[in-house]
Amino acid sequence: MNLLLLEDADFVAADRAILRDRRLTHLHDVHRAEAGDSLRVGRLGGAMGTARLLRLQADEAELQVDLDQTPPAKLPLTLLLALPRPKMLRRVLQTVAAMGVPRLVLLNSYRVEKSFWQTPFLEPAAIREQLILGLEQARDTVLPDVSIEKRFKPFVEDRLASVAADSLGLIAHPGDYPACPRGVDAPVTLAIGPEGGWIPYEVEKMIAAGLAPVQLGDRILRVETAVTALLARLY
Amino acid sequence: MNLLLLEDADFVAADRAILRDRRLTHLHDVHRAEAGDSLRVGRLGGAMGTARLLRLQADEAELQVDLDQTPPAKLPLTLLLALPRPKMLRRVLQTVAAMGVPRLVLLNSYRVEKSFWQTPFLEPAAIREQLILGLEQARDTVLPDVSIEKRFKPFVEDRLASVAADSLGLIAHPGDYPACPRGVDAPVTLAIGPEGGWIPYEVEKMIAAGLAPVQLGDRILRVETAVTALLARLY
Numbered sequence: 450m451n452l453l454l455l456e457d458a459d460f461v462a463a464d465r466a467i468l469r470d471r472r473l474t475h476l477h478d479v480h481r482a483e484a485g486d487s488l489r490v491g492r493l494g495g496a497m498g499t500a501r502l503l504r505l506q507a508d509e510a511e512l513q514v515d516l517d518q519t520p521p522a523k524l525p526l527t528l529l530l531a532l533p534r535p536k537m538l539r540r541v542l543q544t545v546a547a548m549g550v551p552r553l554v555l556l557n558s559y560r561v562e563k564s565f566w567q568t569p570f571l572e573p574a575a576i577r578e579q580l581i582l583g584l585e586q587a588r589d590t591v592l593p594d595v596s597i598e599k600r601f602k603p604f605v606e607d608r609l610a611s612v613a614a615d616s617l618g619l620i621a622h623p624g625d626y627p628a629c630p631r632g633v634d635a636p637v638t639l640a641i642g643p644e645g646g647w648i649p650y651e652v653e654k655m656i657a658a659g660l661a662p663v664q665l666g667d668r669i670l671r672v673e674t675a676v677t678a679l680l681a682r683l684y
Numbered sequence: 685m686n687l688l689l690l691e692d693a694d695f696v697a698a699d700r701a702i703l704r705d706r707r708l709t710h711l712h713d714v715h716r717a718e719a720g721d722s723l724r725v726g727r728l729g730g731a732m733g734t735a736r737l738l739r740l741q742a743d744e745a746e747l748q749v750d751l752d753q754t755p756p757a758k759l760p761l762t763l764l765l766a767l768p769r770p771k772m773l774r775r776v777l778q779t780v781a782a783m784g785v786p787r788l789v790l791l792n793s794y795r796v797e798k799s800f801w802q803t804p805f806l807e808p809a810a811i812r813e814q815l816i817l818g819l820e821q822a823r824d825t826v827l828p829d830v831s832i833e834k835r836f837k838p839f840v841e842d843r844l845a846s847v848a849a850d851s852l853g854l855i856a857h858p859g860d861y862p863a864c865p866r867g868v869d870a871p872v873t874l875a876i877g878p879e880g881g882w883i884p885y886e887v888e889k890m891i892a893a894g895l896a897p898v899q900l901g902d903r904i905l906r907v908e909t910a911v912t913a914l915l916a917r918l919y
């Protein structure tokens with residue numbers, strides 16, 4: 450936790466917050482904080498800054514908060530991701546939040562196992578928990594917007610073209626395609642497939658919606674690694 | 685497992701191999717393979733190709749192997765990595781192998797907890813196991829060379845300059861430094877610090893050995909994510 454994220458409900462005054470949950474435990478056990486310490490904090494959806502620890506007790510901590518910095522810029526990106534397996538989903542959500550992706554669409558694909566859609570990790574509270582871990586890691590305060598599209602065809606046929614409008618639309622797909630561009634200075638809509646990749650029908654449908662396939666070399670990367678590698682190359 | 689890796693001991697003839705271990709289990713449980721199936725295989729340290737499954741029984745499988753492809757090129761890179769915490773170490777070893785890093789040096793740093801050096805995951809067999817998972821993921825056959833340097837100062841003072849000779853030497857370090865270069869067409873020696881980063885003394889020592897600090901933006905990434913992001917940006 451490189452940033453202690455405060456939520457509206459933590460504030461008892463404009464510059465005072467009280468903590469009682471896992472963040473309190475973290476202050477005790479990991480930070481080994483003491484009254485008087487200065488901590489990096491941010492307000493979820495708002496500014497970042499420092500807090501002075503006024504009191505640290507077993508059951509609660511009181512902070513005096515001074516928020517004077519804007520959070521880091523997000524990437525100009527919409528990420529479409531075939532729903533990964535549940536364990537990978539959790540890590541990918543952290544990575545997406547840490548890397549500064551503002552919009553994530555979790556999409557169905559032929560090679561997404563149906564059982565993946567049943568995972569409790571897709572519950573809004575579970576998604577939020579992983580996103581917050583990513584924000585705390587990277588020092589950001591703004592939650593990415595995550596939407597869930599359980600049906601590939603209506604999303605890609607009816608809405609993808611408008612989602613990708615005014616952006617460079619890319620499909621990460623192995624094969625004889627141009628290399629993924631580097632250091633682009635433009636908004637991007639990037640589609641990353643499941644383990645085993647998109648099927649040809651899906652690639653065709655996304656091409657019809659205005660996206661173009663690009664490749665990242667011969668190596669087959671895990672989804673989390675592919676997400677990071679593609680974003681690092683694009684921006 | 686996107687590539688079934690065969691070792692010398694598996695071969696009973698130049699083009700025949702017998703499997704009995706976790707790879708046999710994988711054929712049964714994950715591939716749900718059947719006699720006659722064609723599989724992607726590679727010989728550890730050698731070529732890649734296909735194998736026909738001649739027999740698949742509960743206790744062993746027999747393959748007829750045809751190896752006619754060279755494995756993918758490695759990156760022209762030596763990666764110096766402050767020893768990560770044990771759980772992260774395992775994932776980083778997979779990532780390093782999957783991304784095509786040929787040489788990894790696990791290095792001490794002031795902010796590496798001493799207990800990390802006691803982990804059984806640093807045993808040669810444990811390191812090899814994770815590297816093989818990375819090779820199987822990415823479809824590569826050549827194990828990275830991993831060396832362990834438990835003392836920062838003698839390594840950096842006496843040997844780093846020759847390790848980094850004829851390469852672009854870079855220290856990933858947050859701060860007011862040039863951005864990490866993109867798409868370089870040269871060998872690189874890249875040093876990535878521990879959680880919390882290198883201390884100033886360590887940065888100075890590496891600068892004295894010919895490396896230069898570069899930064900990757902405001903966001904603080906987990907080690908595994910930082911490794912992937914830096915490699916994807918460099919190459």
